[in-house]
Amino acid sequence: MAGRFRETALLGLTKGEVIDAVSASRLGRVLDPLAHLLRRNGSLTLGHEAARVLVQAFNYAHSEGVPGAYAEFGVWTGRTFVEAWRVGTAAGTPRRYFAYDSFEGLPEVEGGDQTGRWETGEFSQSRRAFEARLRRAGVPAGDVGIVEGFFDATLTPAVAEPREVAIAWVDCDLYLSTVPVLDFLTDRLSQGAILLFDDWFCFKGDPDAGEQKACREWLSRNPGISLIPWRQFNWAGQAFIVRRAETKEPAA
């Protein structure tokens, strides 16, 4: 069914637009410090722009029949991951959800990555805490694959699953972390997949740093892949639709 859209409408406004209007109001500004505190304590769910782009991505993938899993590279506390499972399940197409993280935080920050604001070990969060959050949110263990370890060791061509990825959320901050993620995805991204970079405009937007640099180099290594700019979200996020020169062979 084309154009299926699951956001609730209120007075002709989408839920995101209602939230935007409340945030911009005097009440929204008064409540903002409280919201900030709650967010810092992890008590709030995802910010509405990230939640909204997830809804759009899953509705798009469902409506356009894009097959494959959701894969998130850098899951930290699981906030985005749980929201992805929630909206993905509501969108209708059954999918698996893959979480990739060292669960020790960022690797050694070196080379050009040192020009950013990142620190070695930042975002350290145990796998146990991540799994506990999934349980609290009611995410069935069978829906999820967790791959623990640093990407340069875990994201190898020999890894069998997932063979197809419909939505990839790349949220690992650093150039050196993004390189193995994109190489891992090269043959797995479905035609029309959504590729989201959470940190695209970090490094003060420098196109020669971070996720932008890794992506540009990946595209030049893979001329059969092109990216159609799709949406921006939050203050640093950029999402693309992936076009492949040839339709991928269906999984054997």
Ligand SMILES: C[S@@+](CC[C@H](N)C(=O)[O-])C[C@H]1O[C@@H](n2cnc3c(N)ncnc32)[C@H](O)[C@@H]1O
């Ligand atoms: C900003 S946090 C992710 C936030 C999460 N997506 C969310 O929305 O709540 C970045 C994560 O990437 C992980 N990470 C970064 N580089 C990595 C690497 N090379 N290997 C494994 N994990 C990495 C860190 O451990 C951290 O949990």
